[in-house]
Amino acid sequence: MDFEHSDKVKGLLAQIQAFMDEHVYPNEEDYHRFVTDPANIWKEWPKMEDLKAKAKALDLWNLFLPHEYGEFSPGLTNLEYAPIAELLGRVPWSSQVFNCSAPDTGNMEVLAKYGSPEQQEKWLKPLLNGEIRSAYVMTEPQVASSDATNLELSITPDGDEYVINGRKWWISNAMHPRCDIWIVMGKTDFNAPRHAQHSQILVEPSTPGITIVRHQTVFGSHNSPGGESELRFENVRVPKENLILGEGRGFEIAQGRLGPGRIHHCMRSIGQAQRALEIMARRVDSRVAFGKKLADQSSIRQDVAKSFCEIEMSRLLTLKAADAMDRYGNKVAKDLIAAIKVVAPQMAQTVCDRAIQAHGGMGVSDDTPIARFFTLNRFVRIADGPDEVHMSQLGKAKIKEYVSMNER
DSSP states (O other): OOOSOOHHHHHHHHHHHHHIIIIIGGGHHHHHHHHHSGGGTTOOOTTHHHHHHHHHHTTOOOTTSOGGGGGGSOSOOHHHHHHHHHHHHTSTTHHHHTTOOTTHHHHHHHHHHHOOHHHIIIIIHHHHTTSOEEEEEOOOTTSOTTSGGGOOOEEEEETTEEEEEEEEEEEETTTOTTEEEEEEEEESOTTSOGGGSEEEEEEOTTSTTEEEEEEEOBTTBOOTTTOEEEEEEEEEEEEGGGBSSOTTOHHHHHHHHHHHHHHHHHHHHHHHHHHHHHHHHHHHHHOEETTEEGGGSHHHHHHHHHHHHHHHHHHHHHHHHHHHHHHHOTTTTHHHHHHHHHHHHHHHHHHHHHHHHHHGGGGGSTTSSHHHHHHHHHHHTTTTSOHHHHHHHHHHHHHHHHHTSOOO
8 A cells, every 4th residue: 555645646635735724624613603603593604505516626626536437437446535535624624615515425425326227317417516515314312323233214115106004313514594405215115135125215395294393403512503303203205216226226225325425524524633633732832831832731741642643543544544445345444444443533622622621611612623523423433324334243253254264
């Protein structure tokens, strides 16, 4: 594995860094003030479309989509995208500027990989153009949704339609004013083998029978404009042609979607940890306590050193996982993806915690982005599968692998 970025990636990083220096960092506080103002709930930040147009004009667009998707992709590998996602992660909302934000990225991969030509024309192309947003409707309140086979929402065939009934919650982005399409996972056959019961279907949010039960908060935040929502489906009728890939293929689609999404989360987490460490270093170099700089205190130096080591280790594991995805495919790379999904958000949370402590009271305020990074990474430790599920599956796989090896 070559640790040196290609000339293409170096050029893209330089372009994106310049763009962020000119357009993103100067607007960071304005964005935060707008989306946290109760008067603006579920409204898009007014400057977003202008920044998207600027990024698109520079071809800094859809960089997440791997080269194997052909005409839909800008041609990058997962390994090449990794440092770009890390850079975007330094300001979490900046991913949308470049049309690289979740859950749209995963939904675009689903439609590019599994969607019919008609589905791609109607929904993938507007998503790729940044004209609409989307949601992935999977988790449910009454079951442990970390095991996707538990899901109970029913998708029942009825003539030329499917009828959907059930409940969902923690649905990210459903409240976005331009969220025009959902990918919904549920059961089409309750009697089929466990991994062949589920299907995924495209549902427009305006379809009759859908109720937004409530808006869920994350550490007290509504996460506007996309939000987190609890939904109820009551006899929601959807055309049969909206089914993705076929009945019983939902679990397969979910596994194909979540692998890349998980590693994108990790790339962004590393960017947040790196920025938190840089902010921390500047803070401790400028503050004096008990007659000397905080930067001269042994405990502070140890925190900085440990954070540097942990970020570097996580970055290398992320790059190794991305490289394995490119070389061997997501299925073969699943153990590395699981490992980094456990390691990166925990690492970022720990680094941010140290940075908060070094700032004192300022650390828990909105005067820096560090507190927001901390809560975001605590949330990511649950999103796309909690730590415990990844560790259980990874431990099981490694035990089987090592037991099958010849004893040495």
